[in-house]
Amino acid sequence: MSNVSYYTAEGLKKLRTELKQLKDVERVKASRAIAEARDKGDLSENAEYDAAKEAQGMLEMRISKLEETLAGARLIDESQLDNTKALVLSKVKIKNQSNGMELNYVLVADGEADLAAGKLSVNSPIGKGLLGKSVGDIAVIQVPNGILNFEILNISR
Helix, strand or coil, X not given: XXXXXXXXXXXXXXXXXXXXXXXXXXXXXXXXXXXXXXXXXXXXXXXXXXXXXXXXXXXXXXXXXXXXXXXXXXXXCHHHCCCCECCCCCEEEEEECCCCCEEEEEEECHHHCEHHHCEEECCCHHHHHHCCCECCCEEXXXXXXXXXXXXXXXXXX
């Protein structure tokens, strides 16, 4: 049984595009590489053939994982989300209480997380700690280096 995970329209499109690329382009390349290696002679001592078969196996595993992810993917209806609490797709402005640093994140599903772009996974320690909090709340979050306290300054969509 697949796990249900929630995505934005952009995130689902990205997954579908990657899957299409892997199936339509990369699979053909892998098959061609195997055929070329097979044509080079004795398969029992053909390292190029072994490498091509292993690459094909990794590709098929990635395709299978993407198909499983897409099977459990659900599109988030932003109109149904509560704007007063930090939820998936919330833009959250937080302040680190120990150093006063202010940070802005968008809480997203695992597959869309990109810290450099300010997209924080709801399954990360900080993401989990922010979920369900309202403006003015203090999120006490256990991280590998200890405990962080973040004040929720703003929540928007």
